[in-house]
Amino acid sequence: MSEKIDSLWIAGASGLVGSALARFYRKKKIRLLTPSRSELDLTSQVDVEKWMEVNNPSHIIMAAGTVGGIGANHNRPAEFISDNIIMARNVIHSAFKQRIEKLVYLGSSCIYPKEAEQPIKETSLLTGTLEPTNEPYAIAKIAGLKMCESYRSQYKSNFVAAMPCNIYGVGDTYHAQNSHVIPAMILKLHDAKIKNLAEIEVWGTGDVLREFMWSGDLARALDVIMRDYNDLEHINIGSGEEISIKKLVKLIAKVVGYQGDIVFNPDHPDGVKRKIVDNTKITALGWRPQMHLKEGLEKSYNDFLERRIYETAFEQNKTGDTVWR
Numbered sequence: 001m002s003e004k005i006d007s008l009w010i011a012g013a014s015g016l017v018g019s020a021l022a023r024f025y026r027k028k029k030i031r032l033l034t035p036s037r038s039e040l041d042l043t044s045q046v047d048v049e050k051w052m053e054v055n056n057p058s059h060i061i062m063a064a065g066t067v068g069g070i071g072a073n074h075n076r077p078a079e080f081i082s083d084n085i086i087m088a089r090n091v092i093h094s095a096f097k098q099r100i101e102k103l104v105y106l107g108s109s110c111i112y113p114k115e116a117e118q119p120i121k122e123t124s125l126l127t128g129t130l131e132p133t134n135e136p137y138a139i140a141k142i143a144g145l146k147m148c149e150s151y152r153s154q155y156k157s158n159f160v161a162a163m164p165c166n167i168y169g170v171g172d173t174y175h176a177q178n179s180h181v182i183p184a185m186i187l188k189l190h191d192a193k194i195k196n197l198a199e200i201e202v203w204g205t206g207d208v209l210r211e212f213m214w215s216g217d218l219a220r221a222l223d224v225i226m227r228d229y230n231d232l233e234h235i236n237i238g239s240g241e242e243i244s245i246k247k248l249v250k251l252i253a254k255v256v257g258y259q260g261d262i263v264f265n266p267d268h269p270d271g272v273k274r275k276i277v278d279n280t281k282i283t284a285l286g287w288r289p290q291m292h293l294k295e296g297l298e299k300s301y302n303d304f305l306e307r308r309i310y311e312t313a314f315e316q317n318k319t320g321d322t323v324w325r
Contacts, residue, residue, distance in 0.1 A: 002227040003102055007031035009057035011042060011091055012064025017106060019171040020215035021061060021222065033057050042087040048094045060103040061222055062091050062144075069184055070133050070203070070271060071177040077136040084140035092147045092159065102158040104226050105148050107141040107234065109165050109211075109277050110134050119278040122163075122233055131272050145234050152232055161234035162225050165277050169215030169296065170303045182212065182297070185249055186304050189258040199261035203268035206246030211276040213239040214291035224287045238277035239289045245270075255297045 008025060012018040013034035022034050033055055041047050042064050066076075066083040073080055088105065095103045112120045113128030125145075130138045141163075148159040168182040176187060185202070192200045221237045229235055243251075249262055291299075 005030050006058040009033040009060045011062045016169060016172050016215050017167060017218055018063040020169060020219040024219040042090055045090045048090045052094050052098045058101045060095055060100055062105045069180045073134040073137055081136035081140045085143050088144035088147060096151050096155060096157050104222055105144050105161045107145050107161055107163045109163050109275060110138045111142050111163060114272045118274050119276045121278045122236055133269055133271050149232055160229055162222060162237055163234055164218050164237040165211040165213050167213055167215050167218055168300055174304055185252045186301055189253050189256040192260060193256055193258040197260055199263055201263050201265050202249055203265055204270040205266045206264040208245055208270045209242045209274040211238050211242045212293060213289060214296045217289040217291055221282055221287050224285050228285050235281050236277040236279055237282050238279040240279055242276045252297055255301050
């Protein structure tokens, strides 16, 4: 029988996944709780416990976290491991103390060994060495997953963990150094088009294969997991399709309208050669991704442009000058 959700707290509702979840659940007859970072500090155990006592959610999706691409992971490893472990511990332990009916913890496919057999099954966890470029973040996400398992085993708490592939979509963070590959490349290629640059450089060989999924498809998958998945073992969420970074960048360039040369620099790290998760368990629950990559990239670029226009107008209003951020 499917889980009945009375009130849902989306922890991290202002982020990429959290905002997609908020858009999805606003269409449902559910009391939705979406406190912002300024309203609730998830790194404070006291604040989290007090907030939960006052607001009393019946269900939680833990989608908050400190995230970023290879550059951000390299430059800020202490933040990536510390922030994510602290937030996971605070939310999961408070959910236990408040006797929350169900919690879904959102992890990442980077938890798997760099040499894991492809497609990566859930059973591959902790069977090998992690990819060094994001090891602190991966360890933090493994800790959150194991917290869910441990509270479930010891206290019978209905906590489950979901591990998605790379996510993109409306509300993404567009930053040259700190973003994941799709938003970073949208920003880079758009700016190159505006500046009429003859070529751009992209880190790595471009030959590695990755799997991407639209944030709205992930929101639907998490709803399915919240309602119908109750096993101890974590569950993968993947689109089932992979693309080389080289083809991806060229596709983004086509969507953006950049016509210059794209030069791949093999002196910079690629990360793992291939990463696609086995999505057998989630598809067995009736879920399928709906958004095709090209259409999703077009929607993402339109979102980027709309936000750029808003930000530019805001800066003009403040200073009288146009500032592209």
